[in-house]
Amino acid sequence: MTDMADPSLPTPTPDSDSLLRRLAGPSVNKAGLAKDQTEINRIIAEVSKGSKFYENEKRKDKELTLRIERILKLRDEAIKGVDLRKIEQQVDKMITQLEAKRDLSQVIVHVDMDAFFASVEVLDDPSLASKPFAVGQGVISTASYEARKFGVRSGMATFVAKKLCPDLLVLPSHFDRYSEMSNKVMSIFRRYDPTMCAAGCDEGYLNITRYCEEHNLSAEECVAQMRQTVYDETRLSSFVCGLS
Template sequence: MNDTTAIPMRKIIHVDMDAFYASVEQRDNPELRGKPLAVGGSAARGVVAAASYEARKFGVHSAMPSITAKRKCPDLIFVPPRFDVYKAVSQQIREIFAEYTPLIEPLSLDEAYLDVTENLMGMEIATEIALQIRAKIKQATGLNASAGISYNKFLAKMASDLNKPNGQAVITPKNGPAFVAGLPVKKFHGVGPATAERMHRLGIKTGSDLKAKPLEFLSQHFGKSGPYFHSIARGIDERKVRPDRIRKSVGAEDTFTDDITDLDLAIAELGPLADKVWRYCDAQGISGKTVTVKIKYSDFTQATRSRTSTLAITGVPEIIETASVLLATVYPFRRSVRLLGVTLSSLTNDQSGDCEEQRQLDLNL
């Protein structure tokens, strides 16, 4: 019996703009077209928020320290982000989505899930809807979008990466389980570098390996994520597209190549994390009052420390200052540190009132 027959079939599209921030900059400044471009940071400090495809050929990618990016690509051009412009373009794109379905779940300014099982156009074929949406986005904004089409969110997300840039791909119910079986777990959406490494140590390198592990085993080793991994290994993802998701926090974390034992080195790593958290908050017009630091040690045990202020956080320096104080409370570290995370919660909209809350993003650097 096919594993997918027990759940309702949906028609899900995942739309992902191609190198969104960088593409907007190249659209608006012809002198930048065809050149390696990084949005955010500078040649000396900060992190890359987005990289053009010309820069990606050199190994430059988002969340990379700017100094590393410049070393990989000496001709890299840095431009400051213009989040007000990106937000305006994002709104144009969402208006196009709304012509087809009210079931839109934005993940960020440049990507979203759409449930088009029953759509406003009365169209039967989701691939045709995706083609129309991508063509309208190109016409309205001058930008390219890629899309993935499948019967659930996980596979739609995976499909949108298959023919990037400016392409789309379909994973059908018939092909879904086989696609997952041959996929390296490190490429699974929702499996970060640390989890992939842990899976590898357990002999799990592909979707097929993951499927071979019983639910009890996965729950034992991966806790509440165990049932999710058990399902997606079979091409099953029952999550609905949720147009009114509530974000509870915004977080970023980084797993280090070499474990850290020194407090000053650990504090230095907080900067890029705080920067990424605040970039998202700034783009969305939100802030928060609670800063949390997550510390994962070499033996995979972890600790968290939080502090809540009476007023909303105002920027990166304040996040770094609070996170540094919190980190110092667990020093000397009981073991070497393999991962640090920074989260901002108790969110408010424009620093006054409640914001739209959504489930915390996994922002691995």
Template sequence: MKKIYMHYDMDAFFASVEQRENPELRGIPIAVGHGIVTTASYEARKFGVKSAMPVAAAKKLCPHLKLVPVRKNYYGKVGREIQQLILKITDKCEFASIDEGYIEITEFVKNRDEKYIERFVEGFRKHIYKNIRLTCSVGIGFSKVSAKIASDINKPNSYFIFRNREHFLSYIMDKNLSIIPGIGKKTRELLGLFNIRTVSELYKIEKKELVKKFGSNRGEYLYNVIRGQQFSEIDNNRKRQSYAHEVTFNQSMNDIFALEEELREQSEKLSYRLKEYGEFGKTVTLKIRYANFLTYTRAKTLKNPTNKTEEILNAAMENFRNLKKKDEVRLIGIQVSSITKSNIVQLTFNDMEKHD
């Protein structure tokens, strides 16, 4: 039996939580962040305010923008409440982050009638709103990729259903490649060198050419995903090899203090994710990309694995301060890798001799 997948995505999650908590923020343009916009409400997005935009630039677009401090621990709490609601429905779910995830709903819509699927989707969205008082957008597809694309089509607070593979292909064919999950900016830039910018243009390229240019795994993914042939199962027990967070700025960032504040926010977010799963990381890698598209990474391996904000931040800041160039930044991010379930490091023979 072919499977049916649903992708849910909470609408402007951080901003919506703040508007839920404070009636004075409802219906007005707000941005959650400090120095850099983390999330903008839909009222603010109408003015062009976007995530990863410097607050100063956002206020030029929207002078009456209300800035709200970030409360990531609280957002994490709300996110876990949403996840617990879903787990009461089914364990066939995979949480991509605190505000989005995938659910296999095949067992709930066995007759595959579209009206029946619509009733399930509406019931799910009402269930979330009734218990959490937040709206979400939902996508239905024959794969996780198609479901994720569908959830973006009628945002916010609605849904879209891909009836089948043919429906999916007809929708994506004339779109820019940015619509496809897993085809990031760097890949699009490389494809752009060959004048490939839309799905239809990529569709014309043979698999062997893509494998030659991008390698076996990446090339096959590019070939399969735009043909609706990329499938992966719901994985609710996958072991993470790393955690990462990065932002791409809409314009070159030259404010070193704003960059340092962004690194602090990323360290807090990574610390939260590690603690949520009871994990620790030993290697902290800084990633930075400049306006000329040159990208650099700097890694630091800690003596002991950690999930503490300050220890992640200190390692990232050490990497950052060692950079010669700290202006004209277009992207900055942190990755924590070498993930373990314990922060206890086994002593070597030499270590034990030192403690005798």
């Protein structure tokens, strides 16, 4: 990768930091990515510089900065002379009242397949398992964990991904195959909650309360069973983002 001290890269300032984060895209919290992405973000900025994308994001960043400044100014004017401690006490009281009315009897599970498109590609071609590869031409739809180590992620332009990972394999999308596997996975999820709320082809929210009661399972046992069933019937892995 490019050295962090490279003088050709943008010098960190409050403004350029926000631009770097914007250029990095919305998928910076994807599993498998490095926690410190400073160098990766600088490379993205360097490769993007001079492009329409870069100039457009630079304009948006400037507009957002000005908007934030205006909002902060309005906030300061609105709270001038206001007893904030009293307001905070009132809000705390409202929160306590709302918490007391919460229905905690339902168990909701957020399920999300693990790097779904990439996992399907590995399923069909096991030789990809240890290689850095991405799905999608022009713009990356998803990336393998090997590719994510270099900073490659969904929503990234292919030419940027190639700069970050020169050995990256870029595969065309096979949407018919993804749809086929999605239908299989969703049918399994609906066994646990027929009225599940799908949030995409590989993600959804399930209320597993009734299933747990009918099968005398704890939420954790139910989730483990679900994950195992998905793997047994599809050979794909899934993970649960949260229980509530």
